[in-house]
Amino acid sequence: MAHENDLNLKATELRLGLPGTDESDDMVSTANNNKRASPESVDDSELKANSAAKSAENETSSASKSHIVGWPPVRSYRKSNLQPKKEDSETGMYVKVSMDGAPFLRKVDLKVYNGYTDLLKALESMFKLRIGEYSEREGYKGSEYAPAYEDKDGDLMLVGDVPWDMFMSSCKRLRIKKGSEAKGLGWAV
């Protein structure tokens, strides 16, 4: 009934505090409008907010937010027993591998390899070729193939320059370059 609804609305409106004080007026306007409080009460509540923030900050000035003891309040049992799992630990991290001249592409799961040596060995066996030794200065020497990859920005990069973890998260696709094109990839000469 309309009357009851009215009462209900009033009941959920926040009108409290000692009658006639500024506080209750402020709260009424905030609750009524559900918008930003009117200018006078903004000052008031900003003051409160600031002082609250200040006093809270004073209490925790020595501890940054991320190192407050016991916050967020999670039971130590839960903390030590819940193993967070990375998002893609189940589906693997599959990237396409293309080789110049090969009729079709392959896919490899980067997660199953321990590092570059592992990955390169796997590629060598997959495509029946030799890739050669990596050196920072000269890229891959000793064969006509060089492994490259496309990163997040779409640039073609030589495999092996960055740490393995960084490679894993930035590699979108592998390309095995052959012959003269391989020469262009970071070979000093």
Next chain:
Amino acid sequence: MVNYFPEEVLEHVFSFLTSHRDRNAVSLVCKSWYNVERFSRGKVFIGNCYAISPERLISRFPRVRSLTLKGKPHFADFNLVLHDWGGYVYPWIEAMAKGCTNLEELRLKRMLVSDASLELIAKSFPNFKSLVLVSCEGFTTDGLAAIASNCRFLRELDLQENEVEDPRGQWLSCFPDSCTSLASLNFACLKGEVNLAALERLVARCRNLKSLRLNHAVPPDVLQKILARAPQLVDLGAGSFVHDPESETYNKLKNVMQKCTSIRSLSGFLDVNARCLPAIYPICINLSSLNLSYAPGIYSKELVKLIRKCKKLQCLWILDTIGDKGLSVVASACKELQELRVFKSDPNDVGNAAVTEEGLVAISAGCPNLNSLLYFCRQMTNTALITVAKNCPNFIRFRLCTLDPITPDAVTMQPLDNGFGAIVQSCKGLKRLSVSGLLTDQVFLYIGMYAEQLEMLSIAFAGNSDKGMVYVLNGCKKLKKLEIRDSPFGNMALLADTGKYETMRSLWMSSCKVTFGACKSLAEKMPRLNVEIINEGDEMEGGSDDRQNVEKMYLYRTLVGPRKDAPDSVWTL
């Protein structure tokens, strides 16, 4: 007229009173009721083990069969209390072993339980039936072995979230072949291996087994065999649920699950491969309780697919990987939901939680029966809380935890006072409240005014002045436990109403503005309170300065004076 009832009649009438509060009330009526009640009370609840002594307990309730004891203060859960602060159960067991050997049930929370205590239990109580340990520590599986070997009528062994050393791992084999009485076995928190063959045999011979929660060391193939033997299970905690969905084991598990039509409560999945979850789809429709809060690495999509089928769900514990969108699906599927707990999926990381106020609002809109909430979220708004208050006026427990303890309303940047104010105003039955976010004294004014049934309040990084705490102490007539950390409440508030503390179980204040001098004067004034100061550093060495702020203070009412088992770092004033 009351005096003309023979005692047997009174006793019979009292036997219908199950809650200890009712019994406490009845015992205050007159001397004869007090006496009838005390001889007939079988279950005793002691909320603070230092409020009374075991000897006095036994002399008042000589026929006690079931004892519940709580030890450390709640904030001990979050590493705010020293390991050796106290809460030893041994003296209680020793006293009961001398004076009350018909003890059947012991339920302990946050207590220090040694193997010697467990061994003493096993030796002293021939009718012992039920041991429930929650968040306890100090024992190993050797103690459990003693219980298993000796308690011939053991019905319940329930270990919840305890830290247990497991030197030998053979405790399960200690249940003798003659033990067939187990109805409830929960060892999910044990970290070590268990004898799987012994487990299977145990399950096979305990035909009354209704509740079984396994640890991570029980693989799916054993789970399948167990379920085949115990299709009558009502409550199941799966251990490891990782296997190849193409395998024979998985098929068998799927088939046997379908027959477990009695399962109403599901938990565990301590190690899980989400592709195997479809095995439990057939029982989802029967579930009233689902706890996936220890199951790592299930995507929101998979979670939602599962929960969607749980149309009768009343209680859901989940990780925040479910996300706001996932919570919307829960809201549309689980109309009977009463309790929801959303935990951080990475509890050690202070990075972003994946749920916000949107998820909570969605839940409140879809689940009007919601009465219990624990919600770890990245942000909150007053508008959201006001909406939640309107949608769900039945909250009994409302605990909100924002990642940043002083985060303001995410939209207006105002304090969250109004939001929590709406909650206490609307939820007239609210008994437990934890607030967080940017909060001024105003929120405590609201709490004092409206939270008439409030029994427990947790405050962190909130308020501006002593007024805040005073509002609460003055207004909340039923307040039993108040715990405050990192808030600017000081001596004026502490000493404003010292008599109030005798009506409460306890008060915890840490990193507030209370001084040593004020604590001392409180302790002097109130002999029936123990006022304990916990020192971690050497701040108090070389005499104490009355004007110095106290780092941690815990006070509680007691009938037995200062305790004698406090470590050096705890001072009772």
